[in-house]
Amino acid sequence: MSNLSKPTPPAGGPSALEVEIRGKTFRGADGGDVRAIEEIAFKVAPASFATLIGPSGCGKTTTLRIILGLDPDFEGRLRLPEGGAGRVAAVFQEPRLLPWRSVEENVRLALPDEDAGRDLDQLFSILGLDEMRSRYPSELSLGLARRVALARAFAIRPSLLVLDEPFVSLDEQTATRLRKLLIDVWSARPTTALMVTHNLREAVQLSDRIIFLTERPARIRGIHDIVTPHAERDTRWRETTLSAIAKRYSGVL
Structure with a gap:
């Protein structure tokens, strides 16, 4: 029987991700105030995949940082998806693997104590990591390391998955393969997902909803x-x- 024939119930719960940022200002390098976000508001339906896309420096990553709780200094409100354990997972541009830990150890480090011994065979299989479980990060290509980062994020069965340009700097063939793997594992383990990208083709391939932002200070385009x-x-x-x-939307390609 296929690994994908019995999908895990959606982890996002019955409520959507709701983002309302009415303003975000930070101190620039010259000491002056920089208005990063003017006003953006959007929803991501439970167990759906949304993408933020816009010009460089328009506030996409700032929005993710606010959602992740890394930047609480903003005007507005957030409502994270409920249900499950309420866990939030993040995948960044760099895989951020511990070099002295094996692939499997890096993935299992993210698990809460009550899930420490949980069977991850299906997850490793979907991501093509079965034969890599005992390898160390120094033995992996960047593409494989990013697969491990995806495995670590999905292993905790998050209610919300946040991805910040996870396929940037990869050649197109590798990136296309990883996008397909992401959709495979996301389909098998549905969760509410929000990704930042500059790549419209990537957004079209992956997304149920694409949210276009203007130049800084960001608004919804x-x-x-x-x-x-x-x-x-x-x-x-x-x-x-x-x-x-x-x-x-002229200029997005």
Whole structure:
């Protein structure tokens, strides 16, 4: 029986991720105030995948930091998904693996005590890491290291998964393969997910909702919902969708 035939029940619970940031200002290098976010508000439905996309420096990563609780100094409010253990997992641009720990040890370090001995065979199998469990980070390519980072995030069965450009700096072939693996593991272990990217093709491949931001100070430029199932997003569909989005939001390609 396929590893994907019995998906884990959605971890996001019955409530959406709700983000309302009415202002975010920080101190710049010259000592002056910099207005990073003017006003953005959006929702991510339970067990759905959303993407933030916009110009460099427009406040995408700042928004993730606010959601993760790393930057509490903002005007507005947040409502994180409820249900499950209420855990939040993050995947960053750098895999951030402990070099003295094996792949399996790096993944299991994230588990709470009550899940310490839980079977992770299915997760490792979906991500193609079965033969890498005893390897160390120095033995892994960047692509494999990022698979381990994904495994670590999904292992805790988060109610919310936050991803900050997890495939940046990879060659397109490797990035495409990892996007497919991400959708496979996310489909098998559904959770509410929010990702930042500069890559519109990536957003179209992965997302149920794409949230476009303006230049700094950020506002919502528009929201594009995608209802086509991931399995039906072939090359022709992607090119048609990209063309339609490019006409509606000039400059995003």
